[in-house]
Amino acid sequence: MASLNDIKQRSIPNHIAVIMDGNGRWAQQKGKDRIFGHQQGVETVRKTIETCVEIGVRYLTVYAFSTENWKREPEEVNALMSLFVNACNAEIDNLHKNNVQVKAIGDFSMLSRECTTELQRLIDKTKNNTALTFVIAISYGSRWEIARAAKLIAEQILQNRISIDEIDENLFDNYLQTNQYDIPNPDLLIRTSEEYRLSNFLLWQLAYAELYFTNVLWPDFTREELFKAINDFQRRTRRFGKTTEQIKNELK
Ligand code: FPP
Numbered sequence: 001m002a003s004l005n006d007i008k009q010r011s012i013p014n015h016i017a018v019i020m021d022g023n024g025r026w027a028q029q030k031g032k033d034r035i036f037g038h039q040q041g042v043e044t045v046r047k048t049i050e051t052c053v054e055i056g057v058r059y060l061t062v063y064a065f066s067t068e069n070w071k072r073e074p075e076e077v078n079a080l081m082s083l084f085v086n087a088c089n090a091e092i093d094n095l096h097k098n099n100v101q102v103k104a105i106g107d108f109s110m111l112s113r114e115c116t117t118e119l120q121r122l123i124d125k126t127k128n129n130t131a132l133t134f135v136i137a138i139s140y141g142s143r144w145e146i147a148r149a150a151k152l153i154a155e156q157i158l159q160n161r162i163s164i165d166e167i168d169e170n171l172f173d174n175y176l177q178t179n180q181y182d183i184p185n186p187d188l189l190i191r192t193s194e195e196y197r198l199s200n201f202l203l204w205q206l207a208y209a210e211l212y213f214t215n216v217l218w219p220d221f222t223r224e225e226l227f228k229a230i231n232d233f234q235r236r237t238r239r240f241g242k243t244t245e246q247i248k249n250e251l252k
Helices: 004-008 023-029 034-055 067-071 074-097 113-126 142-158 169-174 223-234 244-251
Strands: 015-019 059-066 100-105 132-140 188-191 210-213
Touching (some): 004 034, 004 223, 034 074, 034 132, 034 223, 059 067, 067 074, 067 132, 074 100, 074 113, 100 113, 113 132, 142 169, 188 223
Parallel strands (some): 015 188, 059 132, 100 132, 188 210
């Protein structure tokens, strides 16, 4: 198991994104309701934020609720929404005290007024904090975000503000929510619970991220598990399409 000392020897990923999977199974294994797993999941989020602040990760993005999650049973959707509202409420002072800035990405038009109000309160209160940017992806779907960007660009073209020839990767990137909120691309993606999918999460932004999958369920994802993921990341050579030889020469 990797320790804090091990990971401190090398560079810490600037941005970690997490697909927090396995809450339901964790609860069912214990003979409890799925929502008990989500409640425990919030605890893991809280501890993960604290560890990220401690070790100097600058951005942490969590996939709290996907556009597809709206298809779950109304009972679970309502319970999850109440959990978000309560967690925002309960954690606001603690996050602020720990100098954590909160941002949110997703289709907020789907959220209840109570949920958007609480989220906005959290975002406003923490907006000048500098230790860690904690991004909540809620009612978020990457395809939704990409389609939204295409629509925004089309509007600009119709208003003669940009020409079709100006569209390239950089311009497109500017219309993604992540760029609009100054969130860099993730360096490391962690997915728990032995599922090997991206599930419509940050598809554009994860193009060059290192992917780490673990069979640990999200409520059991301890700080040691995070160190293990970071340690694994630190042993990879990120080539961004270049050869290993080229990368070695650049580092000389
Ligand atoms: C996936 O597990 C988890 C979710 C859909 C919800 C995760 C949300 C939280 C942990 C709350 C986060 C709160 C804040 C404020 C950021 P699953 O239900 O798909 O588990 P399963 O695959 O075992 O069924």
